[in-house]
Amino acid sequence: MNIATLFAYGDNMIVKNLNHINIQTRDMARTIAFYGELLGLEARTAPRRKPEERQWLYDSESRAVIHLNLFGTDNTYAREVIPGGPTGAIHHVAFECDGLEDMVQKLEARGLRYERAELPEINLTQLFVVDPNNVLLELNFRHLA
Template structure:
């Protein structure tokens, strides 16, 4: 099976400081800048105890690689969850499966962390980010 695990949840918000403070100060989680960022003013990764970034928090104003094909509208409640990310294997096979299902697929490469991302929307309108690491 090509899906190995849930990778992270992404929350896009107009309250970056308050959201990151909640995870850091209320839940006691570690917050670090996202790759390529020098601080947490526009985005941050919330780490689990194994130092894995399991919650990504980003400004609603940031441009995400998937915005061109799947525009984002800020919301509250569960609407603030932008996408669900899953760790996967075999990117070519996954792309074939998604396209065979008639889904629009967008792609983003992040060479600095050796990762390829595929984005598609499930039948319920939930965006999935499929991450392929160590390419």
């Protein structure tokens, strides 16, 4: 099964932009300082999380472009990540998308395993799927408030 067919042109599901990257870290303070000092990103506590375990780093337009998780804490889509391993400390890549039900149908029709997470407090549905290279994709679908 070729996951690229999920993103074929001419259907109702489109990727609008890259939403964020998620980095697993053993040193939250050092990582926050690095991105704050180098890129000017502002750290804020992630929704429903402890500040020592999760921080989101916001750009100048108040977009949370980097999510930091303390290594060893739980994730919505749990999987083993070894900082510094073959893929470095990146846990997943997220995309802002449209066409939730179309995507669910595509995943199911192709027999691709996925997980769904609902975050009603921020009007968000997430679908997690692994690509052929074992890269975890987070597909974000926003709902009107």
